[in-house]
Each structure stands twice: as structure tokens, then as C-alpha cells.
Amino acid sequence: MGTEIGVWQIENGKLERLDTNMVQAGRKETEDLEKWIENNPIILGNNILIIGEQVRTKSGPLDFLGIDKSGNLIIIELKRDKLPREALAQAIDYASDVSSWDLDKISEVCSKYSNESLEDYLNENIEDIDLENLNINETQRILLVGFSLDEALERMIEWLSTNFGISINALILKYIKTKGGEEFIARTMIIPEEIEMERSRKVSRKFIPDTTPGTYEHTELKKILESYLSEDRKTPRRIRDILLPLCINNKIVTRDMIKEKLIEENKDLDEGKAGLILTTISREITFAPRDYLRQIIQYEQTKPWEKDNYQLVEKYKNLVKELI
Structure with missing residues (x-):
């Protein structure tokens, strides 16, 4: 029964x-x-x-x-x-x-x-x-x-x-x-x-990151990135307005630098909240369909779940400058 x-x-x-x-x-x-x-x-x-x-x-x-x-x-x-x-x-x-x-x-x-x-x-x-x-x-x-x-x-x-x-x-x-x-x-x-x-x-379904970069030709890559960076979502906006400018102005961008910039842009954030936002940016880059982001952004996998030391691939710096 x-x-x-x-x-x-x-x-x-x-x-x-x-x-x-x-x-x-x-x-x-x-x-x-x-x-x-x-x-x-x-x-x-x-x-x-x-x-x-x-x-x-x-x-x-x-x-x-x-x-x-x-x-x-x-x-x-x-x-x-x-x-x-x-x-x-x-x-x-x-x-x-x-x-x-x-x-x-x-x-x-x-x-x-x-x-x-x-x-x-x-x-x-x-x-x-x-x-x-x-x-x-x-x-x-x-x-x-x-x-x-x-x-x-x-x-x-x-x-x-x-x-x-x-x-x-x-x-x-x-x-x-x-x-x-x-x-x-x-x-x-x-x-x-x-x-x-x-x-x-x-049995928690773990997020499985993809580290494979894209292999798009310059024209196609520009078109895809232009569309992505214009999306009305917070994560693409943060990549466009925070991560990419930091990568243009610095050879290496650390996690702490990104968190400091997030807090500078939003005084309501503290260390913990900025860390949560950084996690979403990190996951976005290794989300399987976002191979075009991995084509222009490199990083170090300091821990299985954590990335650090972001940098732009040198040959795409001018393209990124043009798009942001």
C-alpha cells in the first residue's frame, strides 16, 4: 500500500x-x-x-x-x-x-x-x-x-x-x-x-571542465566573440569588463587581482561573494561549448577545481582590444 x-x-x-x-x-x-x-x-x-x-x-x-x-x-x-x-x-x-x-x-x-x-x-x-x-x-x-x-x-x-x-x-x-x-x-x-x-x-554530478581550446579562423572567432561578449548576462559582461581588460594591461592576472577588481567595481561585495563570482567566471571558461574563450585565454590549473594566472594569447591581443 x-x-x-x-x-x-x-x-x-x-x-x-x-x-x-x-x-x-x-x-x-x-x-x-x-x-x-x-x-x-x-x-x-x-x-x-x-x-x-x-x-x-x-x-x-x-x-x-x-x-x-x-x-x-x-x-x-x-x-x-x-x-x-x-x-x-x-x-x-x-x-x-x-x-x-x-x-x-x-x-x-x-x-x-x-x-x-x-x-x-x-x-x-x-x-x-x-x-x-x-x-x-x-x-x-x-x-x-x-x-x-x-x-x-x-x-x-x-x-x-x-x-x-x-x-x-x-x-x-x-x-x-x-x-x-x-x-x-x-x-x-x-x-x-x-x-x-x-x-x-x-553521487554528486561533478562539473567536468574542458581544457581544449578552439581552432577558429580569425574572422569566425571575431564573430563568435563579438556575439558572446554582447550577451545580456552577468558572466559574459564580467569577462568583457573585468577579466579581459586586466589581461590586456597585465601579462599575468591572478585570482586575487580579479577579486580585488570585482570588489572595486561593486562595494557591496566582500571576499566571499567575489570568490563565488570568480568561480562562475572560471567555470564559464571551461564550459565545453566555450572553446572560443579558451582559444584566447590561457590559465594555470593550480588545483583540480581552481584556476589562476590568466593571460591572453599574444596573437589575439589586438582582436580583444578591438572587441572591448
């Missing part, structure tokens, strides 16, 4: 089952359940910060988008009643889109929801977070929330989680209204939170 939570009220030494559900009580998913969760996200787990609500994806609006202390994004799908197995396919569809989002896109979602930058929102709401070494969206987690669970869905969640290490869980709520009119919400999780987090750490 699918998972359900039964509740009884003790009256005069007898047990009286409480079967009132949200529908019978006139409660609604969008007006009540979502509001309760938004105001008290701790019910979803100890390591979830909501950064977006009704987030638009290629497959439709996602109820909530969350993030955990490790930087993993969490797809949260709500159902006011029973969770059908179709809910899993829907959530996987959302996750497949979210998995491709870069920091600029995630920051945009967070800013719309919280009116704060992602860096500030994480810093204020997650204790002891290390922004400089945070790898955002390396892995996605799925959390299905409902009031009972289809047996087939429970079986699929257990199978995917146990055999393939997919970070997926279901949280079953129980709406309780006593005879005296008091309202309560109880919860249980199909997979204990500690076990799910441990599995998530073990």
Missing part, C-alpha cells in the same frame, strides 16, 4: 479517527499549502532554502525551487491530495531543464523571489556557508510533497534512490483539524533525510 498517515484524537479514553482533509476544510493548494510552506520551509527539511516560487521552466511552472548548503538545486513539486506516479515524470522533466541553468539564471530567479542577490540571500539564510568554494547546481534533488503516496510511486522512488543514487524523496503531509477546530500539519519522509543527503553527496 502507498504511504499514508493516520491520526486519531483521544476523547474520554477512546480513539476517534480524524479524517478531515484540506479539500473538505476548504483549504487550497495555492492559497494555503504553498503559503504555509513558504512561511515555514523547515517542514521540507533542515537543509532547504527556497529561492523561487512558481518558477518558469520549459515544461511549465515549478512550484518551488530550493537550494541546500552544498549548492544543489531542489525541485519541489506539491500536490494537495495523493501523489500519483505521474508526479515523478513531471518533476524529472523540470529537473532536466533546471540542470542546464547557470549562475546568472539562478540568480535571476532568486532576485525575483527575494529581492536580493543570490549571494546575499545565501549568506543571510544559510549559516556558515562558504560562498567562495560553493559549487552551485552540480546536482539536482527532487522532493515531491503530497498527502498520500501512490504505491507505484513509492516503489519507483525507493528503486531509483537505492539502485541509481538519484536524489529523490517524497514528503507526506497530514492535514489535521480537531473537533475543536484546531489545525495541524504532520509529516513523514519516505527516505530519512540523513540517508538522502548521504546518497546525494556520494
